[in-house]
Amino acid sequence: MKRVILSAVLLSGVLLADGAKNVDRVQTMQNMETAMATIQKGFLYNNRNIIANGVQKLKYNTKNINSFKIADIRHDQFKEKDFAKTEAKAISTLADTILDDFDSGNKEKVLDTYRKMQNQCITCHRIVRKW
Numbered sequence: 224m225k226r227v228i229l230s231a232v233l234l235s236g237v238l239l240a241d242g243a244k245n246v247d248r249v250q251t252m253q254n255m256e257t258a259m260a261t262i263q264k265g266f267l268y269n270n271r272n273i274i275a276n277g278v279q280k281l282k283y284n285t286k287n288i289n290s291f292k293i294a295d296i297r298h299d300q301f302k303e304k305d306f307a308k309t310e311a312k313a314i315s316t317l318a319d320t321i322l323d324d325f326d327s328g329n330k331e332k333v334l335d336t337y338r339k340m341q342n343q344c345i346t347c348h349r350i351v352r353k354w
């Protein structure tokens with residue numbers, strides 16, 4: 224069963240790579256969630272390859288981060304596409320930082336940066352979900 228699920232995940236990864244431009248919001252977000260979990264798994268196993276894999280996946284998916292519209296937005300001034308671009312850049316930079324810090328043995332900073340990355344996700348979700 225695990226194999227079937229893994230194959231499905233891998234296959235969807237391949238399909239995604241092909242149709243990157245058409246990736247929709249749900250897929251992008253779910254991929255980012257998986258990538259974040261992968262990075263965390265890398266910390267727990269103390270395995271650089273796993274972390275690097277998650278970082279790469281996360282960065283790849285941030286390219287499609289603005290594949291959404293916010294309907295019924297309260298403040299008209301909010302430009303979701305521009306905001307998404309800024310967030311994508313910040314998340315990418317933080318992801319690179321995680322790998323650099325891991326390589327230089329700065330484990331505490333790695334976790335700190337991970338939390339900052341989560342904050343970037345939540346910041347946007349708060350706006351979107353009007354928390």
Ligand code: HEC
Pocket residue numbers: 248249252253255256259288291306307308310311314340341343344345347348351352
């Ligand atoms: C620029 C805005 C923005 C950023 C940044 C962002 N998201 Fe999202 N996310 C959305 C929107 C819009 C939705 C859909 C609305 C909702 O679920 O309330 C969403 C939904 C999700 C969902 C639910 C997907 C589903 O199946 O419906 C997950 C999981 C998710 N995001 C993960 C992440 C992770 C992980 C990050 C950070 C690495 C992140 N998001 C960063 C805008 C963003």
